[in-house]
Amino acid sequence: MTATTSRVNPNVSAATARAAAKAANENQPVTFGKALNTALADSLVADDSVVIFGEDVGTLGGVFRITDGLTARFGPERCFDTPLAESGIVGMAVGMAINGMRPVIEMQFDAFAYPAFEQVASHVAKMRNRTQGKLSLPMVIRIPYAGGVGGVEHHCDSSEGYYAHTPGLKVFTPSCVEDAYLMLREAIDSDDPVVFFEPKKLYWSKEQVDLEQLARDYDAKKSAKTEGQARIARAGSDATLITYGPSVSTALEAAKLAAEEGINLEVVDVRSIVPFDDDTVCTSVRKTGRAIVIAEAQGFASVASEIVARVQERCFHSLAAPVLRVTGFDIPYPAPTLEKFHLPSAERILDAVDQLQWEA
Amino acid sequence: MSAEATFGRISEVSKKFGITPEDYMLPARHMINLLNPDGSLRPENEQGTEPGHEYPLPSPARLMEAYAALVKGRRVNDQNSALVRQGRMAVYPSSHGQEACQVAAALCLGENDWLFPTYRDTVAVLTKGVAPMEVMTSFRGEWHCGYDPKAYKCAPMSTPLTTQLLHAVGVAHAAKLRGEDTVVVAMCGDGATSEGDFHEALNFAAVFNLPVIFFVQNNKYAISVPLSQQSAAPSLAHKAVGYGMAGERVDGNDLMALMAIMTRAVRMAREGNGPLLIEAHTYRMQAHTNADDDKRYREDSEVQGWIAKDPVTRMKAYLEDAGLLTDAALSTIAEDAEVVAKALRDGMNQDANTDPRELFEHVYSVKSTQLTEQQALLVDELDREEA
The missing domain is CATH 3.40.50.920 (Rossmann fold)
Structure with missing residues (x-):
């Protein structure tokens, strides 16, 4: 983006600006990031076993603010920061999933997930098969991925191929606001581990979507399934x-x-x-x-x-x-x-x- | 539940013992060792204990229970090695010589407590209560894990080194969030302490103040690489202080010392004092597996030296001298061990119970269209073979 001069038009009076803001609020388009954030919050409400953790996801609300406000609303036992160690985050999630939780964990950036690859490929993907179905791992690994945002090295990888190649993982990636909400809800409710790829260039994209209606439909099981559905x-x-x-x-x-x-x-x-x-x-x-x-x-x-x-x-x-x-x-x-x-x-x-x- | 909480608890506990938090976290100056190799009880001032590092002796009944499990463990190790030599089992990483460690790791746990074993911890898994043939499923090559981990509160035997320590941390964390009383023992070897997940697991456990006991069987070799090429630390137990937890060294061929230390460790963890790191000095008396040739990396004299420190003969001598191990008790213990050995022999004589169609059944909770298609291809192949 090139440098721009002030976007404020001095000719618009303060009153007009306030009226415009009010109208905008009533008909506020929803960002992709807000849809994800709402899906996380609604999942925490719907299921006591859902727990969210990762690097900077607590007080800060994530570097992309996808977990914004969750610790304040649900407490540090439902959404919390971990030490800075991706393998540790995934490995601990495996244990929590073994013991009845549904962890939703964040890898801060695509390429920062690589230290956790052994946990993902050797355990997350294989635990159900290893134990003939006796241990399932209902967990979601959220990965902000891909480019187009001017990110520096290690912040723009499209790493979906590594995970798609690994049997036992499901791999989802939404491309619109409605799917961001529905697919994340579905991923969290899945009894299988899901690697959830979030195109980071879409985080700020907006659409006119009624999230409350989406939530009501999802909770009433009226939403069309997105898993395995193009x-x-x-x-x-x-x-x-x-x-x-x-x-x-x-x-x-x-x-x-x-x-x-x-x-x-x-x-x-x-x-x-x-x-x-x-x-x-x-x-x-x-x-x-x-x-x-x-x-x-x-x-x-x-x-x-x-x-x-x-x-x-x-x-x-x-x-x-x-x-x-x-x-x-x-x-x-x-x-x-x-x-x-x-x-x-x-x-x-x-x-x-x-x-x-x-x-x- | 935070790093401050862990260190706070350690400060409190160390005050109770009248020592500094650092002296509580650092292992005692000497390895804890209660029994001499000949089975005689060491004088109190030679047991390695010091303030904050004292361990009540286990009761006679507890020692007898542990000894019975030890004999069973030795019998299982030797039976399985024999089955491999006879070509009736693919592979077996024997823990011959390390049985005291394995027995103590499992016996110290209560009903709601979990064990996270490695591939060499068959004896610990059996002692936790898993049925013998269910343990052997993987070494028999039938499937990767043959038992229900939740039913036994015993995780699958982990092959990738130290990765399971993080799962142990997760199980303890989930239990803590739900307010459940669950202690977890996570096992690994000396070589595994070099892996990154060892560091991450200990750090997470300490930061979240979780009841996990990291139990390292230092058997001196990672396949062929000796401990001296694994770590320059004064001991593996010394690593504990770097994470803010207590560490201790124990003679890993001294079942009495192991039972004493592990019993206290489980109690400390259960009381909310955070994780602990226990390093047991033992020795892998046999090769890494039947596929390994240990003569390429160690002298026979070294192995012979450790045979003199054998955990089974040591415990037996103590119990006999103490008048606890009567001839009748000895034969009962031997018979019980033989029952397990026979179950293994009989089980191995049965044809493998596998169905190739099952290959597609457990990849996902619901079989995908693609896997259904691939399964149909295989079934078609099988049908044509039969026709």
């Missing part, structure tokens, strides 16, 4: 953009631009990477006959690669063109001034659309 983020007919998390908004932007040129793109938001919804993805591709998979993570041996493989195995005879990928390059995540060259952009997606062997 979402059609935009209906279209000419080609399918398959994506998730931070790239959904980019895909939607590309679809909007394509529509101006008369190409009608469908956008599928995977949401639940594990378990994966083959049906929704493949139904869309069979309908359009063309597909591009988009993700920020480096493409080699990635979730995007897996989706391409699944689509061609299942939709080969419906395809008019090879399934393409638009992903991050196979490089370590770049420094802030260079990240725009690395991340999938609407333009790069449209270039890929052009390559889908359209008939002349």
Whole structure:
């Protein structure tokens, strides 16, 4: 963002500003971060066994404020800070889950979760299988992930592939405010461990969503399930953009631009990477006959690669063109001034659309 | 529940003993040792005890109970090693020589207390009450863990070193949040103290003032690497003070000393004084596993020296001299041990009870579409094999 001059217009009187603020309050759009925060609070209310901990999640409310106010409202026994040790946080959560709790833990940033990888891969993922179902680990590992926020090194990794590759874990990633709320509630209520990826560039994004109504519907079990359910983020007919998390908004932007040129793109938001919804993805591709998979993570041996493989195995005879990928390059995540060259952009997606062997 | 709370408790306890908090946390100058290798009771001034580091002697009944478990443990170790040699079991990491540690770790626990063992702690797991063949499931290669950890309050035997110490901390933490009376003994070896999770587990336990006893069996080797290449600390028990907890060293082949120390440690933890670190000096008298060749890294004379300090003969000599171990008691104890050994032999003679379809059943609480498809593929393969 470039430096700007004051956004305050001196010509607007104080009274007008107050009236505008009041109107805005009544019709306040909700941020993605607030939806997550509300989901955590509602889960703490709904289930006494839910407990939240991590680094800076207590008094501070998390470096992204996702746990803001929870310690004050629910007490330090329900939401508390731990020593600075990711393996310790995950390992302690394993023990608490063994002993009847539902821990929801925060890894402060994607790449800071790596010290905990042994606990995740060797225990979180395997405990149920190891014990023939006798020990389940209902726990959620929240990971703010991906780039687009000008973060320095180790703060922008798209690490979902490591976890998606590990049997026994579920991997969710919401891309809109409504899903942020519903998917986190569902993750916390799951009897399996869920690695919950939060696209950090979306934390401040706003939508007009009635969180109270969402909560009432969820508590009354009226909400549609999101686990294992992809979402059609935009209906279209000419080609399918398959994506998730931070790239959904980019895909939607590309679809909007394509529509101006008369190409009608469908956008599928995977949401639940594990378990994966083959049906929704493949139904869309069979309908359009063309597909591009988009993700920020480096493409080699990635979730995007897996989706391409699944689509061609299942939709080969419906395809008019090879399934393409638009992903991050196979490089370590770049420094802030260079990240725009690395991340999938609407333009790069449209270039890929052009390559889908359209008939002349 | 905070680091201040832990240190506050330690200050109070140390005041009661008339010593400084540092002297309470640091291990006594000498290792605690009640019985000589020949089974004679050491004079009080040679037991290594000092103010704040004193341990009441266990009752005769308690010692007899522990001795019976010790004999059973030795019998199980030797039976399992024999079964491996006969090709009836894939692998067995024997704790021959370390049985006193294992017995004490399990026997000191109450009904609501948990044990977190490693792969070498079969005897501790059996002493906790797990059925013999359920313990052997993993070494038999049938499944990874064959018992219900919640039913026995005994975690799966952990293979990745020290990772289970953090789970022990979590179990204790959950119990504390619910106001339950639960003490946890978390076991590991000397090599494991070099792992990062050892540090994180001790630190978390102390910061949250949790009733966890970290019980290190220092058997002198991490497979082949000796303790001198593992740590430059004065002792492993000295590490405790760095976390703000009490540490103690004990002769790990002296069942009486172990029972005395572990009983007090569990009581201290139960009373809310936070975690403790106990280092038991023992020796792995056999190779790491049947796949290991210990002649490549240690002299036979060293092993022979430790055979002279054997925990079983030492305890037996004491109990006989004390007139507690009658011929009748001896034969009853031996018969009970043989019952377990026979159960193991009989169990190993049965065909493995496995079903390949089960491979897909426990990955998630509800089988995914993809796993259902993969299971169908395997079932189809099996059906074609049968046809």
